[in-house]
Amino acid sequence: MDLGSTALALLGLLLAAWTAAAAWLMIAAASRSRGAEAARRNAKRMARLLEEAPAAALVVRSDGRLEGSDRLAHWLGFDQLPQFISELAKYPDRGLSREQLDELTQKVRLAQKSAAPFRMAVTLPGSSRSLALRGSLADPQVSPAGAALIWVFDFSESELELGRMRKEAARARSDFAALVGLIEAAPTPMWFRNADMELQLVNKAYVAAVGADDAQSVIDQQIELVEAVDGEPPAEIARQAAQSGAPIERVVSVTNVDGMRRRFRVSDLPLAEEGVAGYAVDIQEQEDLAREHRAYREAQRSMLDRLSVGVAQFDDQRRLTFANQPFRRLLGVRPGASGLGTPFERLLSDARDEGRLPEVRDFPSWRKDRMAWFEAGDTQEEDWPLSDGTHLQVVGQPMPDGGLALILEDRTEQLSLAANRDTLLRTRTAMLDSLFEALAVFAPDGRLQLWNHSFPETWGLEPDALDEHPSVDALLGLIQPNLARPKQAKGVGEVIRSATLDRKERAGRLQLADGRTIEFAGIPLPDGNGLLTTLDVTANEQAETALRDRAEALEQADKVKTRFLANMSYEFRTPLTSIGGFAELLQAEVAGPLSDGAKEYVAAIIESVARLTDQVENVLDLSQSEAGLLPIARRELSLLAFVTGVARAREDVIEAKSITLDLRGSQALKLQADPRQLGRAIGQLLDNAIEASGEKGRILVDLAKQDGGVRIVISDNGRGMDENELALALDGMRSASEGGAEATRRQGLGLPLARQLIEAHGGRFDIHSEKRIGTSVSLWLPLA
Structure with missing residues (x-):
């Protein structure tokens, strides 16, 4: 019984222990489960944190x-x-x-x-x-x-931002460097003052203006460019600008390093809290120009007061700013009335009341049209016939500033003289028509002015052909078909030009195609015109007399040619040299100041003398060469340098037409030649090549040895010539057709003269040309 109780007690104890152990295990498992769940939550949170x-x-x-x-x-x-x-x-x-x-x-x-x-x-x-x-x-x-x-x-966004910031920083540094360079290179003095109004930065112009060694010495010594004005130093004025926040500008006088006083416009510009910047602009020249302008305007108005032509000036507000005495007299302005500042329309109304304007039906509309002259783009001209017989010529010149210059000229006397002149001309025309001789009057510009009825009959012309008052060249073109020798028409033109331009009497004789013989003479008239008188002498001339006279004329012409070749250098060059010398003296205003128009005429004279001198030289060289009298003074020449000099003399013309000139040759090429004559020959050929080449053309000059001599080739890619044109280009004159009525002079004596000059050196001259392809001239010269 005791054993059973003990066993049951032990079994109870064992069950209690297992129950306690199971409970503890359950409690521990629950705790571990909660920890694992917390760990999983932490792991998820950490993973999420890593993702973010x-x-x-x-x-x-x-x-x-x-x-x-x-x-x-x-x-x-x-x-x-x-x-x-x-x-x-x-x-x-x-x-x-x-x-x-x-x-x-x-x-x-x-x-x-x-x-x-x-x-x-x-x-x-x-x-x-x-x-x-x-x-x-x-x-x-x-x-x-x-x-x-x-x-x-x-860090893509950061890198982009850093790249943008680097670019901006680089651009800022570049802009700052450019700004500093610009300020340093500025021709005007510039400076910067710090917050204490002390100089902190100056440029080179400032240093030069104050005569310092460098910018640092200016800053160390605080050298001021501008002197104190009314006891206030420049730093004080800069302080006032900084305090007011507005720039201050003033005009002061500054003494430079050379001790000269000059006027400067000085500006002080406040730069927030940084300081004050300043710069000074030299306005001495502006003030000098302003004084000169005022003096010029006063002199101009003083001169206008002395003119017989009425002149008035109106400003952009259409108010009178100036009127000389003739203007007031012509418009009937009473003393004390219509003074300066009078509106243009009021001036016209007062002139109408005085009867100094044309009688018009609608005066307001007429006045409105004249008011439009202020806005017109070109000069306005009209005539004002007044009721008292006065005739005014009115010119309205719009001015660039919006004003108007009004010019009045009394043309009453000129019109009266013109009417009397027309009466005299009609009387003279009637008198010329009653004469037996054929007469014609030519103006200095070569145009036919008057003629009688016998003139077209004698020369075999249609009367209607003269109604347009043809020029000498056109008239000779009409006369040429009626001549037995059409080239004699040139002699008629020379006689007319001698009478009109040279003011010399010349005469001549020629035979018409119908067998008639006429004598003609050019007589200068007192009014500057030239008279051509023509007389039919066919009935008075016999064949024997005509032959004898022709023989004598040929003999005389031969003598004249001989004398001409003997004395032409002096007779031609001396007058041209005198004319050019006197023209240059006039241009230099040795004889006194010239007007702008006179200066243009003198410049035209000098230019014409230069062209005529060149033509005379060509004619003299060509004539002497044909007569075998051309002097050749040979000396040794470096051919490449010589031709380069000839080409450089035409550099302006070549650059003007953008022509490419390719010169090829060796420095060792030398020959014996006359530098003047050879230079003229090569120059004439280059001139022809430049004239024949179009814009951006090409000219080739090649120098080389050949056959014991030197070969010079000058070619271009210009318009070229066919065979007929090339043959005519080697002559001085050509006819439009066989036996035609018109003679045409070619562009110059370049090719014939160049050929004569090269042949005078014992060389050869060959030329080849094709239409629209170009021309090539080959020259061969002996070395000695």
Whole structure:
């Protein structure tokens, strides 16, 4: 019984122990479950924190395997992270470049072996994404067996912002350097004062103006450019500008280094709290010009007061600013009335009341039309016939400033004289028609003015052909078909020009195509015109007399030619030299000031003398060459340098037409020749080539040895000539057709003269030309 009770007690104790153990196990399991749940929550939170972190972790195992998040894979451009590090450069449009992968692999291996941390920044190929890599040996609890842990940061936005800031900083530095350079190079003195109104920066112009050694000495000594005005130093005025916040500008006198007083416009510009900038502009020349303008305007008005022509000036407000005495007299302005400042329309109304305007039916409309002269773009001219018989010529000249210059001229006397002149001309015409001789009067410009009925009959012309008052050249073209020798028409023109321009009497004789013989003479008239008188002498001349006279004329012409060739140099050059010398003296105003128009005439005279001198030289050389009298003074010439000088004399014309001139030759080429005559020959050929070449043409000058001499080729790609034109170009005159009525002078004596000059040196002259292809001239000259 006792054993049973003991067994039951032991069994109860055992059951109680198992119950307690089970309870403890249940309590411990519940506690562990709660811990595991908390750990899972912490793990999820840490994972979420890692996903939201600005950096992504990448684990590189020792065998090259990669562990990382999908976000890092997306950063690298992959849908999923590659398994091995070598696969990061597998694709060209994603991941890393081969160079970046090699550098990363090297750093990872170094970190795995030596636990050395590393940093690296990469920009993914084909993308603007920038990544920062910070790597080290991974903790064994993170990844055992020597793995490398790399934290990857995406700093693309920061990199873009840094790039933008670098560009802005570089641009700011460039702008600042340019601004400093601009201020330093400014021709006007410039300076900067700090907050204490002390000079802190000055430019070179400031240093030069104050005569200092350098800018630092100016700042150290605080040398002021501007003197004190009314006891206030420049620094005080700058302080006032800084306090008011508005710039201060003033005009002061400054004594420069040379001791000269000049006027400067000085400005002080406040720059917020930084200080005050200043600059000084030299306005001495402006003030001098203003004084000169005022003096010129006063002199001009004083001169206008002395003119017999009425002149008035109106400003852009259409108010009278100036009127000389003739203007007031012509418009009937009473003393004390219509003074300066009178409106233009009021002036016209007062003139109408005085009867100094034309009688018009609608005066307001007429006045309105004259008011439009202020806005007209060109000069307005009209005549005002007044009721008292006065005839005024009115010119309205709009001014650039919107004003108007009104000019009145009394033409009553001129019109009366013109009427009397017309009466005299009609009387003279009637008198000429009653004469037996054929008469014609030519103006100095060569136009036919008057003729009688016998003139067209004598020369075989239609009377209607003279109604348009043809020029001498046109008249000679009409006369030429009626001459037995059409070229004699040139002699008629010379007689007319001698009477009108040279004021000399000349006479001549010629035979018409119908067998008649006429004598003609040119007589200068007192009014500047020339009279051509013609007389039919056929009935008074016999054939024998005509032949004898012709023989005598030929003999006389031969003598004249001989004397001409003997004395032409003096007779032609001396007057031209005198004319040119006197014209240059006039141009230099040795005889007194010239007006603008006179200066233009003098310049035209000098230019004409130069052209005529060149033509005379051509004619003299050609005439002397044909007569065998051309002097040749040979000396040794360096051909390339000589031809270069001839071409450079025509440099302006060549550049004006954008012509390319290619000069080829050796410096060693030398020959014996007359530099003047050879230069004229080559110059004439170059002038012809330049004239024949169009815009952007090409001229080739080639110098070379050939056949014991020197060959000079001058070619161009100009308009060229056919065979007929080339043959005519080598002559001085050509006819429009066989036996035609018109003679045409070609462009000059260049080719005949050049050929004569080359042949005078014992050389050869060859020319070839094709239409629209160009012309080539080949010259051969002996060396000695």
